[in-house]
Amino acid sequence: MAGWQFLRLQFIFPVVLLVLFLVDGNLAASLGLLMKEPIHAIPMLTFTWLFYAIQFGVIDRLPFYVYVVVFGVLFDIFYTGILGTYTLAFLLGTIVMEKLRPFFDERLMSGLLLLLIGQLVYLLVTLFAGIMIGADNLTLLPFFVYLVLPTILFNLILATIFYFPSWSLFQRLG
Amino acid sequence: MRKIFSSRTVVLLIIGFLVVVGLITGSNWFAKRTNTPPFFQRVVNDLTGGVAKVISIPTNAVGNRANSLANLLNTFSENKALKSKLDGYAQNKVKLQTVEEENQSLKKQLQLKNTLTDYQTISAVTISRSPTTWNSQLVIDKGAKSGLKKGMPVLGDSGIIGLITEVNTVNSKVSLISDTSEDTNHIAITVKDSAGDTNGILTDYDADKKLLVMGSVANQATMNKGDMVVTSGLGGLVPAGLLVGKIADVTTDSYGLSKKIYIEPASDLSKITSVLVAKSNVES
CATH class of the missing domain: 2.40.10.350 (Rod shape-determining protein MreC, domain 2)
Structure with missing residues (x-):
């Protein structure tokens, strides 16, 4: 118990965020079933960790939106080389989830519905940004069937598995 | 009439939108060049x-x-198919080695250093x-x-x-x-x-x-x-x-x-x- 006193939320939160940011890329590279044609499922663990912070009400104790922007920019630099796209997607996804949070409670299903809305906003922003720079020739129906559905399914399963452990972790850190 | 956004918010949103669009298109343009x-x-x-x-x-x-x-699930059928192809590959390997040696010798005779296939x-x-x-x-x-x-x-x-x-x-x-x-x-x-x-x-x-x-x-x-x-x-x-x-x-x-x-x-x-x-x- 004594060890937890030294592991402050302000320290743990960005460290976990950094690890998940890198694990997202590693999972996409090493888990072949995620990218098996025609499916293109994207790991969104970084976004899920931001959702947990909103859902469990710890964002007031953190420079939350600074982390969102910093990791959005890092995401753009490291994964795409095009600045702005994922910074905007992370920012809009988290703002929408935070604004809608008062209408949801702490039950698992409510939380997953909130995450689902955030994920949709995130994916749609990246789709429109892709279309804007001529990087996306995927039409809407295959986009939803082959990308959005498997991505949401994969990430909701992971979010469910880690929902209560994360809740417990935030309780202890608080 | 009640306004949804104040004038200040609208201006900030427009500026923010333009900055993001500029960043995306600008960095994309720069990365290609x-x-x-x-x-x-x-x-x-x-x-x-x-x-x-x-x-x-x-x-x-x-x-x-x-x-x-x-x-592991499709190993058996895959193994069977690969075995049937193996004899053909051994023959092709020998042929490739012979052709490669011939190619090197002809390049030497023509005094060609490197070609597009090297x-x-x-x-x-x-x-x-x-x-x-x-x-x-x-x-x-x-x-x-x-x-x-x-x-x-x-x-x-x-x-x-x-x-x-x-x-x-x-x-x-x-x-x-x-x-x-x-x-x-x-x-x-x-x-x-x-x-x-x-x-x-x-x-x-x-x-x-x-x-x-x-x-x-x-x-x-x-x-x-x-x-x-x-x-x-x-x-x-x-x-x-x-x-x-x-x-x-x-x-x-x-x-x-x-x-x-x-x-x-x-x-x-x-x-x-x-x-x-x-x-x-x-x-x-």
């Missing part, structure tokens, strides 16, 4: 790549176990893959320090899988041939048909059909479903003779003036753990 990214971006990429390499060790191990388990390979490990909707990019653990340059071709288990699009000091980004961004897949290719070769370029990737596209091919050109497609070595840093895939479909445009060829990539793009970067001996 520069060989090395700006210093800050390079440092961030090298540092993040270093940490990602450490984190990739356990995740790759877990991923490999999961994939091995999935592969290249060396640099092996690299995949650190990461972009978890993004439209950019199919890999981050590999070799960069400018190992002699990599923007535009070099990258090979997977059975053929070309993409081109290097960004070179940092100790890592690089590879845009896969399935990347739907503009200007990423324009590789010079040759279709090998029994009636003769047809040159062209990859013009697009059809994300819906998951096939590469070779557009604007003359109607007279003879090519059939199943024909092999290889790189032609013309232009850029891509050597000749790298396998791209085979023709999946041949269609004619709506005016009947040219053909559109759909090519199925030879390499499996779903899981790429290690790659080879082909370094042409002929500098263009």
